[in-house]
Amino acid sequence: MAKKAKARRVREVRANRALDALPALSSLTELPAFDELKASDAQREAFEEARAQAGEAADELVLGYVVRLDRGYPAIVCEDATFRAEFATRLTKGDFSRVAVGDWVCARRPAAHEMGLIERILPRESDIARWRGSNRGERQTLAANVDLVIVVQQLGDREVDFARVARSAVIVRDCGAELAVVLSKADRAGAAGVARDVAALREVLGTDVRLVVTSAGAQGDADVAAAREAAEACGVPFGEQGVRDLVPAGVVAIVLGESGAGKSTLLNALLGRNVLETGAVRASDDAGRHTTVARRMVSLPDAGVIVDEPGLRSLPLVGHERGLALVFPDIAHEAVACRFRDCTHTHEPGCAVIGHAEELGYAGRRLDAYLSLAHEMRASRQTLDPDVVI
Ligand SMILES: Nc1nc2c(ncn2[C@@H]2O[C@H](COP(=O)(O)OP(=O)(O)OP(=O)(O)O)[C@@H](O)[C@H]2O)c(=O)[nH]1
Ligand SMILES: [Mg+2]
Ligand SMILES: [Zn+2]
Known part of the structure; x- marks a missing residue:
């Protein structure tokens, strides 16, 4: 017993040290509230089942969902709190510890502890995943229970190669999610460039693809005005309102795109504040520097919830x-x-x-x-x- 208590103490010290390095949850004002997302019937049933099996400890169990993944210790929102959690030993033994942002969980919150324990990951309604690594690779869930994937592709002075967007579209549709495309940084393309790229994208993905053109991080007003005019002439919504309309309250979306595509910049514009870190792209080849490292949900004023993601280097197609x-x-x-x-x-x-x-x-x-x-x-x-x- 003493051994067990000691192990627990060691774990707590380690956890506290790790927690000190993470942002305090109380400082994160953009996190969604518990009732902004709805658990499905199947998820609620699974939670009730877990409670029924927990006997006396049932009162310590709460239903919540993962709003943020830093290194380890997912942040969870439940009805009356936001807390960090570790995994129950039962879960870490298998490979079930791969919780994703958006996952509904059954968590234990013992009265004496700040840290919660994830007891169960409740069944997913959807799962946005990719294969990573070369050769055999492994399947990595980017987010769970998401309704819509917004593929962000930056525009520039040359025509975009839309094969990558088509590849993302294949993966998104394979996962069963809805797809929308945001063509970002339109100020860099000029009016003719916006018209050219909108036409090219429609040629590849069809004219019914849901599309918004944005220029959230632009400096020059004239370039933005020209881009807006060009987008609207093609019948494409322009700017943050177009994105808000894709993600009304109750909808959960995720942004997907290469590093430097302007995902975090766009989300900051939607939030009306610089909550998310953004980083300059390399001048030589326009590539980003993988500025975003944590996966996290942000709740948009007057709209739904979006998960910001680190840029993805590769999106291999395997059995899609x-x-x-x-x-x-x-x-x-x-x-x-x-x-x-x-x-x-x-x-x-x-x-x-x-x-x-x-x-x-x-x-x-x-x-x-x-x-x-x-x-x-x-x-x-x-x-x-x-x-x-x-
Ligand atoms: N000209 C122009 N630059 C933009 C625009 N949006 C973003 N940028 C710039 O592009 C760079 C990358 O933006 P981020 O928002 O950090 O890109 P990201 O997609 O979040 O990148 P990762 O987090 O690395 O995946 C930053 O220097 C932004 O200022 C835009 O609309 N126009
Ligand atoms: Mg980012
Ligand atoms: Zn053939």
């Missing part, structure tokens, strides 16, 4: 066939009729995709994006194993 078919339903529909099952739609006789490309009016960029993503998925099947779920 369903997503590919959802993003390119017209092409996927044709591909079924190809003579060869493993048709690459490049040179094969009896290829329905090539045969109908002109007839069906696939624009060149759309077909190219489909082919390159389908090709990548075929190649990754050889090296990556989508069945390895960690």
